Amino acid sequence: MALRGLSDADGFWVVNHAANTAQTWSYEDIPLCLDRPGAVTVDAVRPHLVGPVTVTRAGVRTPDLPQLTVGHEPLPAAYPDAVGYRLVVACGAQPVPEIALQLRRTGSGSAAVDGLDVDYRADGRKAHSSFAVTIVLCDPTASASSTAPLTRCSG
Amino acid sequence: MRRYSGRWENAMTGFVQAICAAALGVVSSVSPAAVAAPGPSVASAGDTVAVRGSLVRNHHAVPGQIKVELWPSLQALHALPDGAIFHSFHVGVLEADNRGRFTVAVPTDLPADYVGADGDVDIQLTASDGTSATTMRVTAIRVDPTVLRPVPPGGRAVGTRWAQPAKLSDAALSSTGVPPLPEVTMDVGAQAAPLVGTPANLGVAPAASLGMSPVALRASLTAAREGLTSPTVAMEGCYQQTGTRHGPYQETYATFYGTGNAKGKVHMSQGSTHTVGIGTKLPGAATWSSSGTRSVTSTVWYDSNYTIADANVYNRIWQRYYYTRCTIGGRTDTTTFTQPDGFADGPGYTRVAHVNYMTCSPTFASHSYGRNKNINGAYSGGLNLGFVYLYAQAGWTTSTDMAYYFWAAGRLCGSNGQLWTAAPRVSAFA
Numbered sequence: 001m002a003l004r005g006l007s008d009a010d011g012f013w014v015v016n017h018a019a020n021t022a023q024t025w026s027y028e029d030i031p032l033c034l035d036r037p038g039a040v041t042v043d044a045v046r047p048h049l050v051g052p053v054t055v056t057r058a059g060v061r062t063p064d065l066p067q068l069t070v071g072h073e074p075l076p077a078a079y080p081d082a083v084g085y086r087l088v089v090a091c092g093a094q095p096v097p098e099i100a101l102q103l104r105r106t107g108s109g110s111a112a113v114d115g116l117d118v119d120y121r122a123d124g125r126k127a128h129s130s131f132a133v134t135i136v137l138c139d140p141t142a143s144a145s146s147t148a149p150l151t152r153c154s155g
Numbered sequence: 156m157r158r159y160s161g162r163w164e165n166a167m168t169g170f171v172q173a174i175c176a177a178a179l180g181v182v183s184s185v186s187p188a189a190v191a192a193p194g195p196s197v198a199s200a201g202d203t204v205a206v207r208g209s210l211v212r213n214h215h216a217v218p219g220q221i222k223v224e225l226w227p228s229l230q231a232l233h234a235l236p237d238g239a240i241f242h243s244f245h246v247g248v249l250e251a252d253n254r255g256r257f258t259v260a261v262p263t264d265l266p267a268d269y270v271g272a273d274g275d276v277d278i279q280l281t282a283s284d285g286t287s288a289t290t291m292r293v294t295a296i297r298v299d300p301t302v303l304r305p306v307p308p309g310g311r312a313v314g315t316r317w318a319q320p321a322k323l324s325d326a327a328l329s330s331t332g333v334p335p336l337p338e339v340t341m342d343v344g345a346q347a348a349p350l351v352g353t354p355a356n357l358g359v360a361p362a363a364s365l366g367m368s369p370v371a372l373r374a375s376l377t378a379a380r381e382g383l384t385s386p387t388v389a390m391e392g393c394y395q396q397t398g399t400r401h402g403p404y405q406e407t408y409a410t411f412y413g414t415g416n417a418k419g420k421v422h423m424s425q426g427s428t429h430t431v432g433i434g435t436k437l438p439g440a441a442t443w444s445s446s447g448t449r450s451v452t453s454t455v456w457y458d459s460n461y462t463i464a465d466a467n468v469y470n471r472i473w474q475r476y477y478y479t480r481c482t483i484g485g486r487t488d489t490t491t492f493t494q495p496d497g498f499a500d501g502p503g504y505t506r507v508a509h510v511n512y513m514t515c516s517p518t519f520a521s522h523s524y525g526r527n528k529n530i531n532g533a534y535s536g537g538l539n540l541g542f543v544y545l546y547a548q549a550g551w552t553t554s555t556d557m558a559y560y561f562w563a564a565g566r567l568c569g570s571n572g573q574l575w576t577a578a579p580r581v582s583a584f585a
Contacts, residue, residue, distance in 0.1 A: 008527055009527060010527070010577070011526070011527040012524070012525065012526045012527060012575075012576045013524070013525050013526075013527065014522060014523075014524055015522060015523045015524075016519070016521065016522050017521045017522065017523065018521040028516075029516050029574060029575075029576055031574070031576070031577070067516065067517050068517055069517050069564075070517075070519060070564065071517075071519030071520075071522065071564075072519075094514075094572050094573075095514075095574075132527060152523070155422075155523075155556075155558075
């Protein structure tokens with residue numbers, strides 16, 4: 001059994017067009033499920049960073065927890081940490097847990113998380129899955145960038 | 156052209172002896188040698204499989220023969236005036252086995268007039284089981300699998316192969332995906348033309364049914380050496396001719412549900428490829444049918460900005476008639492095709508009532524949202540020509556972007572109980 005990632009074709013993007021550095025932002029909706037019944041344990045979440053951005057926490061919103069509401073907020077304490085999370089939900093069951101990221105732009109210029117990898121253990125073996133999710137934090141004072149995916153700030 | 160004309164001539168020698176007849180029918184006398192000449196495969200070094208297919212009669216597999224030829228690219232056809240006589244590129248004839256299975260191999264290195272802007276080739280398959288015949292068109296895109304992108308006309312890539320255009324973007328966007336080959340099923344029991352000829356001929360020479368050619372065979376050999384078009388029409392045999400443009404017709408392909416503070420946009424770059432059905436009217440048929448597909452590449456660019464709420468979005472696509480005329484013994488049969496000829500400028504919109512789907516995610520002010528696959532609310536809208544309804548599918552081989560922008564906090568919702576990130580339809584509210 002394997003943790004089902006999000007291929008590039010199945011992925012999605014979110015662009016924050018006014019992300020100032022003083023605020024922490026949180027995003028979810030990244031489905032976390034297995035390709036068939038079983039269990040895996042998450043070992044690591046490795047975001048691919050572009051520009052001045054830091055991911056300060058990776059959590060899991062389980063279906064019983066309320067959704068984020070305003071965006072400029074830290075992940076609720078009730079969200080379990082992603083690392084160490086034991087996933088037992090097969091894809092197809094609705095709804096499924098979601099990976100949630102808490103992040104902040106750390107300097108001048110737009111920045112992004114452009115995909116992430118999740119390391120996990122299943123049946124004693126190590127594996128990883130990739131998620132084609134892009135979160136762009138735009139610096140409203142910066143000039144247009146020609147670097148993907150920061151080009152979305154001007155789109 | 157020179158390289159292939161020789162090979163084609165060898166493969167088709169038997170058919171040169173055969174006489175063309177109805178566009179889908181055939182023939183008079185044909186020798187056993189002529190029947191045997193084509194053999195099961197006409198592929199040579201440098202050819203790669205472009206299409207896999209099945210030959211059936213009323214859903215039951217049958218053996219038979221399939222004639223393979225390539226139409227000129229849409230760009231090449233577009234440049235021809237009405238009434239121009241043009242030539243297909245003859246690949247050869249192959250056989251479907253007892254299970255009806257066949258594979259079509261075509262050269263990866265083709266003359267520029269037969270390769271479209273996306274590296275696409277338009278393959279016409281004409282199949283017969285010896286009793287009746289039918290025809291189908293299918294587009295394959297030449298791709299470089301090492302980078303999963305189309306190889307343009309004149310370009311070469313190591314490991315070039317063919318792929319289904321409608322799936323190319325999915326595979327190209329996937330880190331592990333390999334574009335699939337086009338697959339077709341040809342039914343000689345449905346929408347087929349009866350063969351013209353004597354029962355004796357049909358019994359001993361099923362290959363004769365493939366003698367029909369969209370160009371006079373002798374003229375074809377000449378054309379293969381000299382170019383795409385010819386001013387002359389053979390007294391006996393077949394030729395192809397351009398007709399008039401008609402339309403444009405609406406291809407509705409997306410619906411945006413939004414509100415004052417949550418609106419969508421669509422951006423289509425030049426080179427965005429869509430797949431549209433081909434309408435065919437066989438000799439003697441009273442009605443049109445849809446027979447195969449053709450990919451059409453946009454030559455227009457547009458960006459709606461974030462202005463769309465509760466509207467269908469449509470492209471406008473021109474169509475053009477083409478004719479295959481075959482003359483034998485003074486009788487002429489005509490097969491008429493209509494296929495896409497290009498995009499008209501800009502999109503169009505029609506208002507629809509607002510819909511709220513029920514599986515929602517909160518969205519934030521000053522945020523935009525989109526899916527990599529660019530199908531937020533996109534679907535196969537089809538193309539209604541009045542006399543025939545044709546399939547249409549946005550293939551998205553290149554950039555077509557659809558997204559929502561939120562001026563205030565709201566929600567994005569998906570249909571079918573799925574989040575907006577995966578649902579077939581999406582609605583926005585803020």
